[in-house]
Amino acid sequence: MVYRSPAIALPPSAGAPDASPVSMQSVLLFLRMRWVTILSTIGVFFGLAFFYVVLAVPTYSTSSLLLLARQTSGTDAQALEVQASFIEGQLEIANSNDVLAAVVSRPEIASGPDFEQATPSVFARLRGVIASSSDPVAEQPTVTPSEEEVRINQLIESLRGQVTMRQVGQSAVIEIAASSVDPRSAVDIANAIATEYIARNIAMKSSGARTYSEWLGRLVTEQQRELVTSANALSQFRSEGDPRDQFKLIELQSVADARKTLYENTLTRYTEAKQQITYPVSDATVVSKAGLPLTKAHPRRGLILAFSLMVGLLVGLMLALARHATDRRVMRPERLAIEAGLPFVAPLTSLKSRMGGRKTPISLFAKEQQGSSSGLNLARDISELGASLSVIRRLKHSPVIGVVGTEPNVGASTTVFGLAREWSDMGIRVLLIDASTDATLSQFLAPDAKFGISNVLENARLFDAAMVRLTPTLAFLPIGTGSVATPASRISSQRTDLSLKDLKDKFDAIFVDLPASSISADARSIASSLDGLVVVARYRQTSVDKILETVRRLRDAGGDVLGGVVNFSNAPSSSSPV
Structure with a gap:
């Protein structure tokens, strides 16, 4: 179950606890995530039981x-x-x-x-040890038993078993x-x-x-x-x-x-x-009188194997629950929204290799608009994410929204590109800025660009030459070259030839692709200059503690964290995020 909200209320609140923390969907999620542990434990117990019934001497x-x-x-x-x-x-x-x-x-x-080689059983020896330890002052026997007496006693103990x-x-x-x-x-x-x-x-x-x-x-x-x-x-x-x-x-x-x-x-x-x-x-x-038995009394193969399956299932569930309880990776977006105090945490289900390869923007649009299930899922999730952020347009004039990943390769570049495209399709004039150090968007959307945001911040007259018009309502500003400082740090210094206020006069919304917070402090540097931030994490790879730390640092830097995105591209393809 993904925590979705059609609209957000700023400032963000912690939200209320789940009305039903244990639901059928959460149970199915648990089984999909931990089925390997459960089946492995069942297999181990069943294998041990199988070897036992095969190797045990029948009685x-x-x-x-x-x-x-x-x-x-x-x-x-x-x-x-x-x-x-x-x-x-x-x-x-x-x-x-x-x-x-x-x-x-x-x-x-x-x-x-x-009785061919009768020896005292383990229980018989244990009884002897307990008996001797219970009376430490008992006198030692003065008469040594004969070999025949020892043999008879061993036979008797074997017979008792x-x-x-x-x-x-x-x-x-x-x-x-x-x-x-x-x-x-x-x-x-x-x-x-x-x-x-x-x-x-x-x-x-x-x-x-x-x-x-x-x-x-x-x-x-x-x-x-x-x-x-x-x-x-x-x-x-x-x-x-x-x-x-x-x-x-x-x-x-x-x-x-x-x-x-x-x-x-x-x-x-x-x-x-x-x-x-x-x-x-x-x-x-x-x-x-005792009659000749026709069937084995031990081992009872069917009973032992059935019991091993039951015990394996119980132990597997216990191990899976223990792993599930101690696993701090992102698995339940709605719990992440509560812990981090985010108004919403949206899913993105189909980001696999979306930015890979040397494709043109037109080919990317065409690929996502095809009738494939992955393309439809991504379009649906981007649409819902855009709807969740649409309220900021009524609160802020030409809002500037930054998208930052908790770590590299979590899908932040694809998320910000999808949001820009979604809003531009609605007739909104959108500017997409690539301020990420890996320059993923620049390599994909404008591989031959000679100027970019780094050049424009030094010389505002280069803006028209650096801007790449993707659609009539969507413009792209690549990262550019020629500056040692990153674009985000330059903007936060306010010592530039072009400010975000100048860009707001030309566009209705601005999206900024920022470097991952784990490798760069750019997001914290520019946080107070943005109207909002969206944090992107990857399902079952990003730690909840890392997300909480990222949100805390951005808020401490004066940033307004609007919500979060969980990239489910590494989730099982046969299931939607729950």
């Missing part, structure tokens, strides 16, 4: 499911808490060193491709998932862990039942002796005691019955314990 995953016997007691809430604690404990048992050591001790597991155990939802089912570069090895690992866990669970229950039965055996023997003692006491009282002492008889009978009941209960529990030793039952049952 296969499978899992076995175990159903645990529910532990219920008390209320529902208590039962759920007990069950959660029980399942958590069983998961720890399944992941214990004893179970995993038994798994890696199996020949078919230890000889698998994942391949196995995942979890509870399935809130159920009593646990999943043992294993991954491996070989699908058959993944099946063997998952099933082996399930088998060893159940065997460990049975061994634990059998060991507990054996210890319990031994204790019950001693208790049964003791209760048997007490039962015999109580029975003998009852028999002796019946044979030798006083038959009339019924209370004593009842007491002895109750003791004998109680000891008999206790003995029978203990004997029953002892028998059950013996049965658990000979036939223990595991708390877990295999619901589903």
Whole structure:
């Protein structure tokens, strides 16, 4: 979006902030300017992801499911808490060193491709470093492990990186998932862990039942002796005691019955314990054994590539936004108008090589009046620029307007020529003066001229001989030769044979092509003698800070900066300035 104003109000004001700083046009501008950064970042991330999925070793995953016997007691809430604690404990048992050591001790597991050269994983080594650093005063082990123990520990750590155990939802089912570069090895690992866990669970229950039965055996023997003692006491009282002492008889009978009941209960529990030793039952049952995986679990090519595209897009946008925010080159003319306090900043879209070559003025007019899109765009932009400056003609009699570029080759000469031609086409008597050190206009419009503005300032009678009549309403005064001082410095000194006031009496408007402000101080020298100045910059090449500095210096020198022009000739040809 180009900041255009059909008319200007002098003195220039800073203007108001944009009503909508983020618009669709600004977004499209941002994308057109930064698409290379965005696409390059996406390409880098996609390339890295592509190489990863190509070079990464594929792994296969499978899992076995175990159903645990529910532990219920008390209320529902208590039962759920007990069950959660029980399942958590069983998961720890399944992941214990004893179970995993038994798994890696199996020949078919230890000889698998994942354990041929097993070394501790990065996470395992990191855990060891953290554990050692958390307890710096811990005593060093006094026993050196054997090579076999070191190998087993390495195999266990490698196996932990391949196995995942979890509870399935809130159920009593646990999943043992294993991954491996070989699908058959993944099946063997998952099933082996399930088998060893159940065997460990049975061994634990059998060991507990054996210890319990031994204790019950001693208790049964003791209760048997007490039962015999109580029975003998009852028999002796019946044979030798006083038959009339019924209370004593009842007491002895109750003791004998109680000891008999206790003995029978203990004997029953002892028998059950013996049965658990000979036939223990595991708390877990295999619901589903691990099956042979048919597809790779890792890497997921489609997901990784899609994720890389998304991350690349986000990072590319962030980098592009960072570059866009820190880029101080001219990109948004309306923001330049606000920062520099200019009434308008107009675009010129088709200035490529317009002044190049040895062409006559007539051929230049004809070229711009052809039906090409570039010629029409330039004619339209020059017309709007001329309309923006037309108000000065009502404020000033025969205004003298200087056009200065912030640096060389920004299109200042073409701009001033286009303005002079635009106003002359409206019947205004216009004088175009070439006061630029590079003499671009003189080389193009009057290459064979012997006199110019430099000669006229020394001798006003040479004006008619130096002036080149381009059209009935457009006259051109080349730079001329013979003077060491530049025309602008001569005019600013006011020690000349011809003044700007004399030229105002002969013409309705005067345009002066001035040297670039970065290489010459002529524009500042003559600024107070002109009725207005137009600053020309190039899109995405000229720094905003340089434009602000140029405008500030011209205003400090007493010049009236009427507006600015942004040359979009280096912008993408497929888009108009926005």
